[in-house]
Amino acid sequence: MNRPQPRDAFESPRFAQPATFMRLPHATDLTGADVAILGVPFDSGTSYRPGTRLGPREIRSQSSLIRPYSHFQQVAPFDRLTVVDAGDVDASPVNLDIAHRAIESRVGEIAAAGAVPLSVGGDHSISLPALRAVARAHGPLGLVQFDAHVDTWDGDFGSKIFHGSPFYYAATDGAIDPRRFVQVGIRGPMYGSSDFDFHRAHAVTVIDIDEVFRLGLEAVVARIREVIGTSPVYVTFDIDSVDPAFAPGTGTPEVGGLSSWQAQQLVRGLAGLSVVGGDIVEVSPPFDGPGQITSVLASNLLFELLCVVARRRQP
Amino acid sequence: MNRPQPRDAFESPRFAQPATFMRLPHATDLTGADVAILGVPFDSGTSYRPGTRLGPREIRSQSSLIRPYSHFQQVAPFDRLTVVDAGDVDASPVNLDIAHRAIESRVGEIAAAGAVPLSVGGDHSISLPALRAVARAHGPLGLVQFDAHVDTWDGDFGSKIFHGSPFYYAATDGAIDPRRFVQVGIRGPMYGSSDFDFHRAHAVTVIDIDEVFRLGLEAVVARIREVIGTSPVYVTFDIDSVDPAFAPGTGTPEVGGLSSWQAQQLVRGLAGLSVVGGDIVEVSPPFDGPGQITSVLASNLLFELLCVVARRRQP
Amino acid sequence: MNRPQPRDAFESPRFAQPATFMRLPHATDLTGADVAILGVPFDSGTSYRPGTRLGPREIRSQSSLIRPYSHFQQVAPFDRLTVVDAGDVDASPVNLDIAHRAIESRVGEIAAAGAVPLSVGGDHSISLPALRAVARAHGPLGLVQFDAHVDTWDGDFGSKIFHGSPFYYAATDGAIDPRRFVQVGIRGPMYGSSDFDFHRAHAVTVIDIDEVFRLGLEAVVARIREVIGTSPVYVTFDIDSVDPAFAPGTGTPEVGGLSSWQAQQLVRGLAGLSVVGGDIVEVSPPFDGPGQITSVLASNLLFELLCVVARRRQP
Amino acid sequence: MNRPQPRDAFESPRFAQPATFMRLPHATDLTGADVAILGVPFDSGTSYRPGTRLGPREIRSQSSLIRPYSHFQQVAPFDRLTVVDAGDVDASPVNLDIAHRAIESRVGEIAAAGAVPLSVGGDHSISLPALRAVARAHGPLGLVQFDAHVDTWDGDFGSKIFHGSPFYYAATDGAIDPRRFVQVGIRGPMYGSSDFDFHRAHAVTVIDIDEVFRLGLEAVVARIREVIGTSPVYVTFDIDSVDPAFAPGTGTPEVGGLSSWQAQQLVRGLAGLSVVGGDIVEVSPPFDGPGQITSVLASNLLFELLCVVARRRQP
Amino acid sequence: MNRPQPRDAFESPRFAQPATFMRLPHATDLTGADVAILGVPFDSGTSYRPGTRLGPREIRSQSSLIRPYSHFQQVAPFDRLTVVDAGDVDASPVNLDIAHRAIESRVGEIAAAGAVPLSVGGDHSISLPALRAVARAHGPLGLVQFDAHVDTWDGDFGSKIFHGSPFYYAATDGAIDPRRFVQVGIRGPMYGSSDFDFHRAHAVTVIDIDEVFRLGLEAVVARIREVIGTSPVYVTFDIDSVDPAFAPGTGTPEVGGLSSWQAQQLVRGLAGLSVVGGDIVEVSPPFDGPGQITSVLASNLLFELLCVVARRRQP
């Protein structure tokens, strides 16, 4: 087979050439693509520390470390899938509505072309237009959300849409099916017990961080799979689900989170689900250290998710 | 006289107590204030690297170094003026229009109370609502703009207002009088010679960086004073007028700029002008180094501007 | 009830306004306060890397993320307690004796006013004057110390008091009751087995880090509660009890420590104890990364401790 | 004409899309190119702090700020020249000889295609293979070297070639004509007065930093032009010619250097020379601050050099 | 006994005096030494981010925190062993072959003097000359390798030797006995399942990271001891075996790794083995944060290994 492969690191050093996701070809034409990795450099939905607009650029750079084979998932995703770097959405940094329309449009093109869109944010508000676009192709979606925060508030500062509200509107719009919606890793000081009113009203499943630590990863994975079932599902990974020790480069860090190994296990646990789209969001490089370990982690989680998609294809 | 003074650093260490501008009292009531220093933590008008929303917080912290007397301007501003930290505008980070209305309203309150508003940004878009508010109290204003960029474009990304367009709209709205508008320090690669069409059409004065270096500071100061005259003037200091060596913590750095000493001389050169408002903008702490020298510089330029205001008052 | 609440983050952005602890009002008058959070910016008792004098300022800033409700402790502390930011002690940075007297005096005022003092350091030497002041109000105290180091040496460099000796002198002074003194998380290379002579002589309980990992958190909590009993207790949390991955911003980091989740569980495990004072110390912002995760962690642990205090009050 | 232009920053945000030099198209086919900007990510010739292998990646990123028109040179280079990002040389990081052969080969292809190669290093050793390749097309070259160091030693550590020896070998090989070789900005502690033996023997011109400051920029420019004349010339810009305040991100910083404005003036002063190749080297991003001002400066100097090349073409 | 002790930190502050490993005397004469800690500042075998050449310098600095007694291993190593800082190998940074010869020669001197060489890298390529030198004194060695990567590739970029190939050549040269070779912590995306062909062919034991987490530390230690037996063994600790949260300062970080406590337990688990040499490699200070926690960790692991060596000596 002749699928695009990451550039060979034994011939072209990892740090060489313009950075693309996983050293894949940059393709604006999506013909034949199975998966399109799409940068969404937008952070004007952010309520606290900004900077996730610089996420795609840095994640491209740090994803140079990704090699083509997963020993733990036993799959070589680039052999089974045609994966491309689809470039970025040109989203206005000064107007959320214009930006979200551009995102919805571009993700819609990818889904319409039959490819799985994996978006790299950007703040969490971008999941809303992405979900809308994917739901147009696949119907109301299941949703697995790894996150410290529920992100189901209904607005802020006089604006309905911000990075704390995407799933409220995805649910009320019908882009997702709340009964097939599970949140993992929720923690941190909250506004009140009313923060879960939405979940109670819509039968959303929450597995908070204490449950993750106490039930163990296998039980968590089993619960996720039970909620989601076999219908199409979207996976959204907010990097702040991981502890700030492992992911300091984010805007609203919450201590007491997942380790990177736990995060990997949870993503690997999604194997077999019908993943039709996904994103990884809230990586803010200016708040990371010089090692940029948050972008390294995001690159790896993206790779794990890609392997999950690949495992559904015949080799 | 019994005006508020910065806390005494020989009794309360500079690093102690909640940080306010220049260790002044935080006052929400402006009665009797001559100058109100107002934080405007807003950066959603930014087209490149964000982070100036964190400017007021860091400038408050670094302004702890300011002492109460200017040897070079021979004035003790806190003896002549009642100066307060007026807190921040609570500006929506996710909607520019709502935010700008809040800024215009709060600056308007200060001007209406008879105080000189000195705003600490935030991105340069905040100058537009500030100018509108001050012009409502004083009529069309003269404007001294220290900046690397002209900021007279008429929009971007489908939005009229962003941090590159404030002075286009301040002029077309009548908040400023373009013939009494002078820009100092302009440089950097541009879009084309058409970047100055606005200036030619409206008789705006530009003193580019080469003129600053070649004419010398005294000639530049003389030219500014000639353009501005004796009517009310607003002073806007974009920190990127200074070279990135002296001010690395900014979003669109342009090399080849002013030194910090030159910047101080230019602000001191405004003594005698009728300054009715001003701002210092575009300080982005996440792009500064651990010494946070950009916020130190901004604090000092704010102090110099305060001395300029003080020198018009009888001691 | 009309207790002070953190400013509403849906109206005033988290990064706005002069930073106070948890966005609470800054109050110098303690009338009616149940808990006073007090900054103690003093680091001249430090034997290695300095910088904790900058701790209160940075922790104020990062505590902007704290929301008013604990899902895990099921309590809204600001509804049950009147909590204020009591400002900082103005402690001399160049003379430990003068500084310690100022600290003891200010903490004493808080305790005398009937409020629980929660101090934010500063180096660990500040616990000594704080303990003395609280013991004056409550008698000899129990002490829960989370720490990598025993801090029971009897002096250094010709000085009795430094950040390695507070508990030696607190015990010999009678401010604490050594039999109700438990240390958790002790580790790192030591000077010799004699480092525990003090503990053996005074029946101090040590739960070293290997015991924490091997016994499990529930057993550790049970042991702490058994040692402390129901009499008044002071809780001192040295941030270096946590692993440098989670808390890099500290002066004498010791690898192999607690995770942030473990730290949270241990503090939550104190619920029901009669906490009459506490501190969190040794956060040194200059050694943290740009995300300042150590101050984020300290803010959260302070919040957890506040919830522990709140749970003893009727709602 | 329809030459490639930098992506329009009013439509595609500067921080969006995979980073290429000045947001130009990445082209491996050089047909029709007038100038090829080539990354040379190689630093294994470095004797002190490494990291310049990461230079091309970071300079690509920071060059997003470059706009298409020079107000000071009065030229729009992308209107007059077809400029492309030619990607990087895949140079072995672990074997200097293999790497230098690859560099010489790739630069030779560019020169053979009739384009001017502008290389972005990488350490200064890369100038040697680049000069050899360009000299093969144009004969022995004049050389303008902006640098703190002479780089004319004949070897180090048992190796002839390292970043301190390129011009010794370029001269002895005949790639450059030493009488048309001028060094500008030389300074710093040296090994001995013998450091200039090479210069005396080969009639190389040195304008040390004191001469730059004392003669003034115009005289320096005149002297450079006199030495170089009208024959083909190569321009090598070692970023350490600039003071560490303006360019901290480099491996062997020498204090007391050029300001960024002086550096710009000196490059602009080359207008009219027959520039057939050039490079900018020794940018080491890990030693820069979070604002990455060294890469911003390098991007601007590259732009100025491009304008110099463009001014020889008819509009 | 009168063995050299670390300088007394109660008399000479930890941050004082020229930094040596663990504040030990710097000795070039090895007479009487039991253990020689040797800096190997070489990183020209690095395929991705460089900087480990600065490792010995920073690790010396951060090792100032090491105290002389291990509570967990119950040993005072400097009482049982004569340990010195043997300085650094003067290894050419621009020629790997010359550098490796210098390393092999210096490590050989140490081994010949009857001392155990503990090398502080530097990149992982340095283990090859070190193993050759130690094997000359002790015969084919057992090898315990803590690492994220197998490092058994047979070359890269036209060079046989780089930091990914040392153990391929150590095995094929006979410096190590592959049946007594165990790798712990292996993870990360790989090139293919063929990455383990070498292991299968040579009966090398791999305990990947999932096995570490699932088997538990005690089982892992038992397996290591079973593979190694009682013959001489060399221990190589690549800091990237630890998770980037705990060790961000490294060149090829792989998420999902060991915690620092796990790393300590694993090294302590080697007690009783016949350790005749060892190294700790791949610490790259420029990619660490301001707290330099990676060097702190490396210092501690070195101390633990030293205690392991000490425990075989009679007190």
Added chain:
Amino acid sequence: MNRPQPRDAFESPRFAQPATFMRLPHATDLTGADVAILGVPFDSGTSYRPGTRLGPREIRSQSSLIRPYSHFQQVAPFDRLTVVDAGDVDASPVNLDIAHRAIESRVGEIAAAGAVPLSVGGDHSISLPALRAVARAHGPLGLVQFDAHVDTWDGDFGSKIFHGSPFYYAATDGAIDPRRFVQVGIRGPMYGSSDFDFHRAHAVTVIDIDEVFRLGLEAVVARIREVIGTSPVYVTFDIDSVDPAFAPGTGTPEVGGLSSWQAQQLVRGLAGLSVVGGDIVEVSPPFDGPGQITSVLASNLLFELLCVVARRRQP
């Protein structure tokens, strides 16, 4: 002659071996030494940001760049002088009085041995014991102080001695002769015009920063020489005399200062004076960036001062 030379950087890489000042031998025995470079890692006299206790360590490291010959002073100082790294004073970090006694004692030993002590701080308070010790050997000294601050206050926070008071006490003690005392570079906001009362009373000469910029360097040098004359003089260089752009790593930065080139010229201008001691102080590495340019600058200024001393000796 056989004087100690810096290690040869063509044989031993600059980054290799334990760091000493300028790669000189570390000597505790001062017999035969002409100049002793002494680390004084003490910062407990600091009123604002701490960290200068880490100065000697970092300056040692960055001084690895110093080569043995000054082209601009035309002297090879290590050929004319026996220069050693005398190690550090073991100064108590927790008690200023004890620390100052240790400093005075150690500097006194150096002066008594006939060597010129050049101290590397540490905060500026260390100049007081150093001056006392040198004055004991040479009588009341002339003093050239490069500084942003006058440092002639008479105390702070209930303590007479801190880093703002050394020269008040040096003058009143008779260690310096105020009529031969000149301060260069004074600037920044002050407490009041009374800040110069001391100067008026004692006939101290001040050349403030505006005079430096307006008179030019030659006139400043002439004025210094006129004030100092031919009697013994001590030179104290506070790094904050230099602008924060060039020296960000300091505790009380003042914008609008010297450039590094100006600083070099001013030190070179001291040639011929009878320099019997000196120091460079207030370098605080934690506030510097990753390039540590402040320590690089301090190393160079130390080298220039050493050349000034050397030029008085016959070659």
